[in-house]
Amino acid sequence: MDMTVLAVAAAWAAFMIYLIWYFAKAKHYAPLSMEEAQLLWKIHKARDDCNSKTWSEIHRGGKMVGFRCGCGYKHIQKRPVKAPKTTSTMSFTTLYQVQEGPRQ
Numbered sequence: 001m002d003m004t005v006l007a008v009a010a011a012w013a014a015f016m017i018y019l020i021w022y023f024a025k026a027k028h029y030a031p032l033s034m035e036e037a038q039l040l041w042k043i044h045k046a047r048d049d050c051n052s053k054t055w056s057e058i059h060r061g062g063k064m065v066g067f068r069c070g071c072g073y074k075h076i077q078k079r080p081v082k083a084p085k086t087t088s089t090m091s092f093t094t095l096y097q098v099q100e101g102p103r104q
């Protein structure tokens with residue numbers, strides 16, 4: 001069995017599972033608390049090296065679901081922040097193990 005073909009096939013399978021999961025959840029907005037929005041904004045600033053001092057809330061259906069940074073960055077929360085991501089975590093773990101396996 002060619003390990004490269006196997007790894008690519010497994011990666012595609014994991015990617016397709018992720019896509020199905022993503023699009024299944026994509027239409028649902030998740031409300032954000034002010035603390036979560038501020039935390040996500042700080043994460044964005046650190047990760048994207050952003051120096052903006054302002055941000056504004058994005059509302060959908062009367063609830064805050066995201067924020068817009070002064071630099072133009074926009075974040076919309078599509079799923080609850082604290083919910084465990086069992087499906088995607090599992091597929092990522094599988095992908096990681098398949099990719100790392102042949103090199104050892």
Ligand SMILES: [Zn+2]
Nearest residue numbers: 050069071073
């Ligand atoms: Zn920013």
